[in-house]
Amino acid sequence: MTTATVTKFPEKSPYQPDTAEGILRAYDAFVADIDDQPQWLVDLRKSSLKEFKRRGIPTPRIEGWKFTNLLPLVKGYGDKVGQIKVSHDKVDGVIIAPLMEMLDQDWVKAALSEDMPPLQHNTENTLWHLGNIYLRDGIVIDVPANKEIKKPLELLTSAADGAFFTDRMVIRVQKNARLTIVEDHWSKGTFWKNRLTHIVLEPGAKLTHIRMQDDSDKAVYTQTTNVHVGRDAVYDAVAFCTGAALSRNQVRVTLDDTGAQCHLNGANLLRGEQLGDTTILVEHRAPHCQSNQNIRTVLDGRAHGVFQGKVHVHQPAQKTDGYQLSRALILSEGAEMDTKPELEIYADDVKCSHGATTGQLDQEPLFYMQSRGIDAKSAKALLIQAFIAEVFENIKDEGLKTSLERKVEAWLKQ
Amino acid sequence: MLQIKNLHASIDGKEILKGLTLDIPDGQVHAIMGPNGSGKSTLSYVIAGREGYEVTGGQILLDGQDIMEMAPEERAAAGLFLAFQYPVEIPGVAMTMFLKTAINSIRKQRGEGEIDALDFLKLLKKKQAELGMSDEMMKRAVNVGFSGGEKKRNEVLQMAMLEPRMAVLDETDSGLDIDALKVVADGVNRLRNEKRSFLVITHYQRLLDYIKPDVVHVMAAGKIVKTGGPELAAELEKTGYAGYAA
Ligand SMILES: Nc1ncnc2c1ncn2[C@@H]1O[C@H](COP(=O)(O)OP(=O)(O)OP(=O)(O)O)[C@@H](O)[C@H]1O
Ligand SMILES: [Mg+2]
Numbered sequence: 001m002t003t004a005t006v007t008k009f010p011e012k013s014p015y016q017p018d019t020a021e022g023i024l025r026a027y028d029a030f031v032a033d034i035d036d037q038p039q040w041l042v043d044l045r046k047s048s049l050k051e052f053k054r055r056g057i058p059t060p061r062i063e064g065w066k067f068t069n070l071l072p073l074v075k076g077y078g079d080k081v082g083q084i085k086v087s088h089d090k091v092d093g094v095i096i097a098p099l100m101e102m103l104d105q106d107w108v109k110a111a112l113s114e115d116m117p118p119l120q121h122n123t124e125n126t127l128w129h130l131g132n133i134y135l136r137d138g139i140v141i142d143v144p145a146n147k148e149i150k151k152p153l154e155l156l157t158s159a160a161d162g163a164f165f166t167d168r169m170v171i172r173v174q175k176n177a178r179l180t181i182v183e184d185h186w187s188k189g190t191f192w193k194n195r196l197t198h199i200v201l202e203p204g205a206k207l208t209h210i211r212m213q214d215d216s217d218k219a220v221y222t223q224t225t226n227v228h229v230g231r232d233a234v235y236d237a238v239a240f241c242t243g244a245a246l247s248r249n250q251v252r253v254t255l256d257d258t259g260a261q262c263h264l265n266g267a268n269l270l271r272g273e274q275l276g277d278t279t280i281l282v283e284h285r286a287p288h289c290q291s292n293q294n295i296r297t298v299l300d301g302r303a304h305g306v307f308q309g310k311v312h313v314h315q316p317a318q319k320t321d322g323y324q325l326s327r328a329l330i331l332s333e334g335a336e337m338d339t340k341p342e343l344e345i346y347a348d349d350v351k352c353s354h355g356a357t358t359g360q361l362d363q364e365p366l367f368y369m370q371s372r373g374i375d376a377k378s379a380k381a382l383l384i385q386a387f388i389a390e391v392f393e394n395i396k397d398e399g400l401k402t403s404l405e406r407k408v409e410a411w412l413k414q
Numbered sequence: 415m416l417q418i419k420n421l422h423a424s425i426d427g428k429e430i431l432k433g434l435t436l437d438i439p440d441g442q443v444h445a446i447m448g449p450n451g452s453g454k455s456t457l458s459y460v461i462a463g464r465e466g467y468e469v470t471g472g473q474i475l476l477d478g479q480d481i482m483e484m485a486p487e488e489r490a491a492a493g494l495f496l497a498f499q500y501p502v503e504i505p506g507v508a509m510t511m512f513l514k515t516a517i518n519s520i521r522k523q524r525g526e527g528e529i530d531a532l533d534f535l536k537l538l539k540k541k542q543a544e545l546g547m548s549d550e551m552m553k554r555a556v557n558v559g560f561s562g563g564e565k566k567r568n569e570v571l572q573m574a575m576l577e578p579r580m581a582v583l584d585e586t587d588s589g590l591d592i593d594a595l596k597v598v599a600d601g602v603n604r605l606r607n608e609k610r611s612f613l614v615i616t617h618y619q620r621l622l623d624y625i626k627p628d629v630v631h632v633m634a635a636g637k638i639v640k641t642g643g644p645e646l647a648a649e650l651e652k653t654g655y656a657g658y659a660a
Contacts, residue, residue, distance in 0.1 A: 363465070368502040368556075369512070371462045372572060373490035373520035382515065386506025386555075 014063070019056035019071055022078040023164060024049075027133065030081050034136055038103055041135070044113060048132035055126050064124040067306040067338040068277045073220050073246050074164075077192050082163030084137045084193065088155035093147045094179065099138035099168055108140055111170050111198040114226065116252075127222050127250070131166045131196040138168030141181070145174040145202070152180040152210075152397065161189030169197040173205035173233075180208040182400065185215050186243065192220040199225065201233035203257070208236045210400065212407065214243035217274060221247040229289075231257035236394055239266040240404055241276050242411050248277040255282070255289035255317075265391035266295040269411045270303035270335075277306035278326075284317035284347075291321070296388050297328040299335035310342040313350050322352040329387055330360055331380075381412040415440045415611040416461075416580050421472035423460050430456045432636035433472070438580070438629075441608035445622055446615045447647060448633035449655045454615045455499050457633075458584045461613075462496040463489050476580060490516075491523035495578030497569035499585045499615075504556035509568075512556050513538065513575050520576065541574040545601050562589035570601040577605070582613045587621040599624030619651045634658040 027049070057074060058065040088096060102108045112135070116125040143149060159165045173179050187193070193215065201207055215221050221244040229235050239249050253262045268276040282291040297305035307326035328337040339356035361383055369379035388408050395401045416438045423431040430453045438444045448454055460467050461474060463486035474481050481489055504512070518528045542552065545567050557565050566586050573581055583602070587595055602612065602625050614625060622630070622644060630646040631638045632655070639658050640646065 364502045365504045365507075367462075367464050367486060368498065368504065369516070370486035371464075371490060371496050371498075372512075372516035372576065373487050373523065374516055375487045375519060375523075376485065378515065378519065379487075382507050382512075383504070386504070389506050 014059075014061040015055040016059050016061070017054055017056045019059065019075065020053050022075050023057070023130065024053070024133075025078040026081045026164070030134060030136075040109060040113065041103060044132055045135065048129035052126065052129040052133060055129075058124055058126050062124055064279065064308065067304075067308075068246070068248055068275060070220070070222070070246065070248070074192050077164040080163040081134050082160055082165045082191070084165040084167040085158045086137070086139050086155055086167060086169070087158065088139070088153060091149060091151050091153045093144070093149055094153060095140070095142040095144070096153075097140050099140055099170065100136065102140040102170070105140070107172060107200065108170050111200060112168070114198075116226070125224070127194055127224050128196060131168065131194055131224070134164075134166045135168060137166070138170070141169065141171045141179075143173045143177040143179045143205075146176045148178040149180070152182045152400065154182045154184065156184045157187065157193065157195070159187045159189070159191050159193055161191060164192045164194070166194040166196065169195075171198065171207070172200045173202065173207050175202045176204035177202075178206045180397065181210065183211040185211070185213045185221070187219065188216050190216065190218040193222070195221070195223045197223070197225040199227040199235065201227070201229045201235055203231040203233060205230065206234040206236065208395070210238045210395070210404075211240065212404070213239070213241045213247060214407075215247075217243065217245055217272060219244045222250075223248065224250045225252070227251070227253040227262065229253060229255050229260035229262055232259035233261070235262040237262070237264050238391060238395065238404070239264075239278070240407065241266070241268045242270070242407070244276075245273065246275045246277075248279065250279045252281045253283065253291065255284050255286060255291060257286045258288050260286065261290040263292045263394055264294070265292075265394060267388050267391045267408070268295070268297040268305055269388070269408065270298070270305060271300040271414075273302055275304040275306070278309070279306070280309040282311050282322065284311065284313040284320045284322060286316060287318045287320070289317060289320055291323065293324040293326075294391055295326040296391050297326070297337060298331065298384055298388065299328065299337060300331040302332075302334035302336075304335070305337040307338070307356060308340040308342075309354070310344065311352055311354060313343075313345040313347050313352065315346040317347045318349045320347060320350040320352065322350065322354075324354040326356040327387070328356075328358040329384065330358060381409070384412060385409065415442075415477065416613070417473075417475040417478075418461075419473045419475070421457075421460070421474065422470045423456065423467050424470060425456070425467050429470070430636050431460065434633075434637055436613075436631065436638060438611045438613060440611060441606075442628040443606065443612040443614060443625060444629045444631060445627040445647065446613065446631045446633050446638075447617065447650055449658075452633050453636040454633055455584055458496055458499075458582045458613075458615065461582055462486055462494065487519065488523065490576070490578075491520045493579035495573050495576055495581040497566075497573060497581065497583040497586045499588070501557050501560075501565040501569055503558045505558050507556050509552045509554060509556055510538070513572065516572070516576060537575065541571055544574070544604065545571050546597055547571055563591060563594045566590055567594065567598060567601075570598050574601060574605060579609060580611050580613075581605075582615070584615045585617065586614075587616055587618060595621065596624060619647045622647045632658055
């Protein structure tokens with residue numbers, strides 16, 4: 001008779017808790033320095049601290065981070081948590097206030113306390129917890145019902161050299177109101193900005209959200225945006241990224257009610273040693289909703305692009321219209337693109353398509369243009385501009401569109 | 415104008431042009447006819463400077479100057495133009511912008527200033543009208559959604575806008591209906607003058623009834639195998655290329 005011994009190994013954790021230590025060095029001084037806060041926020045901070053200590057900084061061992069190695073670039077931060085300033089102009093009809101003054105608002109509390117399950121598909125939420133731990137800076141933007149704000153709300157962040165920063169934007173567009181937000185980030189120096197944004201769109205609301213990120217190429221820019229789109233509401237986003245040594249744009253959109261739509265457009269223009277990561281999760285939770293993801297990446301030098309996008313169609317979300325396409329253009333041999341387009345569908349009556357392509361500039365149009373006298377560099381620039389232009393198509397404001405096109409031109413001239 | 419001497423060219427190690435010689439004086443129209451695959455388009459690409467062809471021997475001279483080392487855009491600035499057998503679609507690049515960029519690039523290479531925006535539009539309108547092309551087409555992306563015939567007209571429009579001194583037309587007549595053929599031929603004829611030369615590649619005598627050539631060449635297996643007057647085209651129409659096997 002033989003006996004088999006079965007040794008059960010503990011399940012291997014993808015987390016590296018020890019990596020949390022660095023960034024938490026500033027914690028005691030940070031909490032000692034902030035004024036009285038509501039108990040729910042104190043609790044939130046504590047529970048996130050516990051979560052973060054358990055997980056540490058995300059490493060490529062975590063599925064949702066397998067292409068993006070954050071740790072080497074951020075492990076030097078931790079002695080200092082800098083203050084990030086969000087500056088904006090005044091726009092009539094919009095309530096804009098510092099976050100700390102709005103903590104008594106139920107909807108703000110609800111947005112901040114929303115539970116984000118770990119490893120929620122692609123949008124791993126460790127950075128969210130890190131934001132909770134150091135929650136202090138930020139603003140709240142609220143548009144009252146039925147207000148159509150024509151003038152875009154422009155805002156920018158400024159971060160000084162050498163520190164870790166985190167800020168929060170909590171945005172609500174109430175019933176049938178409309179708003180356009182234009183973010184412009186171009187801080188100089190070496191820093192890590194970990195930005196978190198909550199967006200709540202009530203029924204019939206529309207938010208056009210443009211973000212231009214051209215932070216210094218020594219910086220790290222991580223962004224997590226959590227969007228709830230209500231009945232017949234529309235979230236229309238354009239993320240334009242040319243900056244940072246490493247940037248990660250995590251977006252999670254939940255289409256909560258019938259007729260909700262989101263259009264996630266992104267352009268990443270990267271060169272040198274830059275890494276640009278776009279990681280999207282769209283949750284279709286209700287019938288007759290529409291989602292579009294349209295991401296264009298241009299890579300030169302030894303740049304590295306990442307696209308991870310998932311459309312998750314829950315069982316009640318019949319008649320879903322989900323579209324996703326990542327297209328990347330590789331301009332040099334050293335550049336690299338990683339993509340992971342995914343669909344997860346539990347409803348049976350849906351129309352979904354997804355895909356990712358990576359390629360080089362077509363030689364035929366290049367030669368055609370050259371044969372008309374256009375030099376090779378300009379011909380390439382024209383083709384790249386055309387490649388990117390599609391993600392600006394939804395922008396109604398011609399001035400805004402032109403300024404984005406100019407930014408593409410400027411990038412090409414560098 | 416254009417002199418080609420004993421040109422040998424290959425692609426992917428396969429020799430296509432095998433000692434081709436051609437001399438087109440100022441102001442003349444030369445036609446090349448020849449069976450499919452004889453290397454006519456290859457010749458046009460090599461003249462225009464397309465990458466990927468290895469020129470293993472011979473010379474191409476434009477006004478006595480060797481153009482072999484010149485980039486395609488430099489050749490365009492020197493006055494060369496190629497009307498493509500298969501015009502290329504360029505999604506996202508609008509016709510008007512494309513034409514203006516082309517004109518200004520050529521002017522820049524020649525040390526001239528940019529064309530006045532109004533002058534450009536006037537010129538474009540005039541050429542459009544001559545070739546029966548609508549404003550709407552000019553707003554579209556280059557060749558995108560153009561029919562086969564429209565693409566060919568568009569080649570002639572570009573030629574008319576860029577005013578080259580030496581134009582190579584590669585089967586510009588193929589895919590054109592009878593009326594369009596006449597429009598396109600008129601477009602070419604309007605540009606004819608004692609300084610400007612044309613090399614017209616075609617399979618059909620009909621085009622040459624409209625654009626009267628000075629000289630007709632027969633090309634087979636990468637070489638010019640016979641040269642004659644316009645009557646040669648009529649003869650080929652009857653006999654085909656049977657007698658010209660390489
Ligand atoms: N990339 C390539 N690799 C190998 N062979 C090629 C390549 N391109 C062209 N060829 C060959 O070169 C020969 C000449 O082609 P070309 O297009 O110049 O002919 P053509 O005379 O213009 O023909 P047509 O009348 O059909 O337009 C053909 O046999 C073709 O298959
Ligand atoms: Mg041909």
